[in-house]
Amino acid sequence: MNGREPFAELTMHPVDARDLDTVVDTFRRMSDRSLYYRFLTGTSDPQPLVKAHMELVDGRDHRALAVFAGSEVVAVAHWDRSRARREEAEVSIAVEDEWQHRGLGRALVRAAAGDAHRHGVNVLTARVLAENGAARGLATRQQPVETAFEGAETEFRFDLAS
Ligand SMILES: CC(C)(COP(=O)(O)OP(=O)(O)OC[C@H]1O[C@@H](n2cnc3c(N)ncnc32)[C@H](O)[C@@H]1OP(=O)(O)O)[C@@H](O)C(=O)NCCC(=O)NCCS
Numbered sequence: 001m002n003g004r005e006p007f008a009e010l011t012m013h014p015v016d017a018r019d020l021d022t023v024v025d026t027f028r029r030m031s032d033r034s035l036y037y038r039f040l041t042g043t044s045d046p047q048p049l050v051k052a053h054m055e056l057v058d059g060r061d062h063r064a065l066a067v068f069a070g071s072e073v074v075a076v077a078h079w080d081r082s083r084a085r086r087e088e089a090e091v092s093i094a095v096e097d098e099w100q101h102r103g104l105g106r107a108l109v110r111a112a113a114g115d116a117h118r119h120g121v122n123v124l125t126a127r128v129l130a131e132n133g134a135a136r137g138l139a140t141r142q143q144p145v146e147t148a149f150e151g152a153e154t155e156f157r158f159d160l161a162s
Pocket residue numbers: 033034035037038091092093094095096099100101102103104105106107127128129132133134135136137138139141
């Protein structure tokens with residue numbers, strides 16, 4: 001999938017609001033904890049949050065990349081350009097619980113960073129709950145240029161231009 005071929009059975013490509021139902025199914029299979037970590041809030045049904053995010057996707061300032069196992073989406077990353085700072089975007093990512101800890105998050109976040117850079121993004125940010133060890137580990141391995149602690153959240157900044 002990313003050239004290392006650990007996931008020969010998976011494919012990755014951009015998705016948008018037309019794929020909403022498939023992506024909602026992905027989030028509905030996720031644990032409460034993963035949903036909380038992804039949306040930074042508790043939710044009994046992720047559908048409204050997923051719908052709101054997918055409806056932003058315009059292919060230009062807001063994009064989503066999904067990893068497919070057959071017709072199922074098993075991981076999805078979004079990046080959303082800042083209105084105020086056009087060269088900056090925030091990335092968010094979710095890997096279905098059963099697929100976690102296998103290198104998929106790392107592959108997907110790198111693909112999302114490359115995709116954002118090709119669309120003119122030079123600075124990528126990610127907001128992660130301080131208690132979210134997996135996401136902090138993933139972010140730290142990508143060599144952030146800045147790490148800021150704001151209450152329960154940690155914000156990482158990545159320089160895509162260097
Ligand atoms: C965070 C998340 C995307 C990581 O995805 P993943 O596929 O499990 O991660 P990977 O297997 O690619 O691991 C990537 C790196 O993360 C780190 N990591 C993964 N799981 C970890 C854990 N439980 N504890 C500490 N570090 C961990 C490792 O440093 C790993 O680096 P390595 O490949 O050099 O060993 C996934 O756990 C997830 O979707 N969580 C719920 C949603 C979420 O937290 N999103 C982030 C905020 S938007």
